[in-house]
Amino acid sequence: MNRKMVAVLVVLALLSQPVLIDARSKDLKEIKLPAPKEIRMSLEKALMRRNSVRVFSEENISLKDLSTILWAAYGYTSKGRTIHCFNCAVKIYVLMKDGVYVYDPERHALVLYKEGDYRNVSQYKAPVQIGIVWNRTKGEENLSCAEIGAIGQNVYLAANALDLGTVTTVGFTLKSIGLPKNEVPKIIMPLGHLKHPYKFIYFPFLISNFPRVKFSNVSLTEALNDLGKCEEFGGNLTEQEKAQIIWSTYGYSYYVDFTKDEFRYHLYRHRTVPSAHAYYPLRIYAITKEGIYRFIPNIYDPIYKIPIAFIPIPIPVFSFIVKVKGGDHREVVSEAIDVNVSSSPLIIISILDLDRTRPKGHDDFSGKEFRWLWYYEAGASAHNALLEAITFNLSASVYPIKSKETILNLLELSEDKFDPLLVTAIGISQRR
Numbered sequence: 001m002n003r004k005m006v007a008v009l010v011v012l013a014l015l016s017q018p019v020l021i022d023a024r025s026k027d028l029k030e031i032k033l034p035a036p037k038e039i040r041m042s043l044e045k046a047l048m049r050r051n052s053v054r055v056f057s058e059e060n061i062s063l064k065d066l067s068t069i070l071w072a073a074y075g076y077t078s079k080g081r082t083i084h085c086f087n088c089a090v091k092i093y094v095l096m097k098d099g100v101y102v103y104d105p106e107r108h109a110l111v112l113y114k115e116g117d118y119r120n121v122s123q124y125k126a127p128v129q130i131g132i133v134w135n136r137t138k139g140e141e142n143l144s145c146a147e148i149g150a151i152g153q154n155v156y157l158a159a160n161a162l163d164l165g166t167v168t169t170v171g172f173t174l175k176s177i178g179l180p181k182n183e184v185p186k187i188i189m190p191l192g193h194l195k196h197p198y199k200f201i202y203f204p205f206l207i208s209n210f211p212r213v214k215f216s217n218v219s220l221t222e223a224l225n226d227l228g229k230c231e232e233f234g235g236n237l238t239e240q241e242k243a244q245i246i247w248s249t250y251g252y253s254y255y256v257d258f259t260k261d262e263f264r265y266h267l268y269r270h271r272t273v274p275s276a277h278a279y280y281p282l283r284i285y286a287i288t289k290e291g292i293y294r295f296i297p298n299i300y301d302p303i304y305k306i307p308i309a310f311i312p313i314p315i316p317v318f319s320f321i322v323k324v325k326g327g328d329h330r331e332v333v334s335e336a337i338d339v340n341v342s343s344s345p346l347i348i349i350s351i352l353d354l355d356r357t358r359p360k361g362h363d364d365f366s367g368k369e370f371r372w373l374w375y376y377e378a379g380a381s382a383h384n385a386l387l388e389a390i391t392f393n394l395s396a397s398v399y400p401i402k403s404k405e406t407i408l409n410l411l412e413l414s415e416d417k418f419d420p421l422l423v424t425a426i427g428i429s430q431r432r
């Protein structure tokens with residue numbers, strides 16, 4: 001080939017480049033999502049209204065609502081993202097009537113993945129199904145599922161505040177959409193309008209030894225927008241602040257849910273996070289300068305086999321924060337997570353109580369292969385603390401536990417019965 005010919009070929013190749021790009025972008029069907037709505041509901045009200053919905057009407061969801069929910073789930077803000085990522089090893093698929101789309105958070109758009117209606121992969125019929133997968137080349141399974149827990153929590157809170165409904169379900173069936181090899185299906189969340197409208201009755205029938213939750217004037221959108229990472233700790237918190245942040249991790253709602261429901265296991269009093277099989281197997285410990293405390297959301301739960309929330313009569317919630325050990329142990333926690341949180345005014349640790357994942361006569365989810373389910377729950381719980389901290393102009397960060405043994409020794413718990421999952425440390429850096 002002579003020089004002239006090479007030059008002609010190079011020029012032709014360069015000229016053809018934009019045409020190729022153009023052709024590709026035309027093939028790629030994309031839905032640019034409108035700007036998300038501002039959700040004005042206070043964060044605490046949204047947390048108290050979190051519940052699972054399984055029966056939907058046929059009415060479609062508006063693109064504006066879908067945009068709001070996807071942004072809340074995993075979108076970008078001026079400070080970062082709407083969740084704390086360990087590795088951001090999660091991808092969201094959106095299954096609609098005409099096809100399966102991938103949510104692109106950076107461009108806040110839906111990109112067509114596959115044409116066709118695959119919504120029947122879900123346990124519950126709804127106009128939209130949100131499929132959440134773990135990208136195993138980007139992060140470890142359990143921590144990625146904690147990220148999915150935070151995402152799921154945002155889907156619950158945003159959907160509910162928009163008068164829509166959703167439920168976290170195990171989503172292995174999502175594989176039938178044909179996923180790339182590195183993606184593992186984890187969760188499917190149907191999304192739709194309710195067949196029967198919400199009927200929440202405010203009834204804070206609560207007996208407790210800590211201050212009651214106050215509704216802040218921080219909206220869900222404001223809290224999500226303000227979620228920044230805190231690396232600087234120090235200062236003191238009031239009893240109200242401590243109690244409210246601890247409550248947000250696993251507490252009971254002040255509302256009773258009388259929404260008409262065709263699902264057999266309707267809960268009348270929900271908690272701030274969902275739980276697989278409603279087992280609620282986490283123990284929440286709070287660590288301050290003064291000592292170690294255990295949060296008992298309701299004394300009935302450990303005593304009775306049926307969770308109190310299944311009983312349709314108004315029974316009081318007996319909720320306590322109990323001191324289990326004196327002294328300042330924050331350095332020990334710092335050692336366990338390999339981050340210095342020894343001046344954090346409040347540290348929260350979620351511990352899996354394995355016996356509560358294998359109740360007699362019910363499915364046994366205590367095996368390692370099911371651990372991701374409980375990391376989902378711990379991720380949702382920690383995420384609530386991050387959001388609630390913002391209402392007090394505080395910031396917080398969530399950490400994996402590097403030395404589980406150190407935490408077990410500190411709390412005097414045995415390895416065969418307990419598994420420490422996550423640590424959340426609250427800081428005051430935003431307030432200064």
Ligand SMILES: Cc1cc2nc3c(=O)[nH]c(=O)nc-3n(C[C@H](O)[C@H](O)[C@H](O)COP(=O)(O)O)c2cc1C
Nearest residue numbers: 051052168169170270271274275276277278373376
């Ligand atoms: C990780 C996880 C998996 C779940 N899987 C299912 C499921 O497959 N099907 C279902 O109907 N509900 C599922 N749930 C929802 C729980 O049953 C529900 O959260 C629990 O009963 C409490 O009810 P509430 O969310 O209405 O307060 C799951 C929840 C979690 C956190």
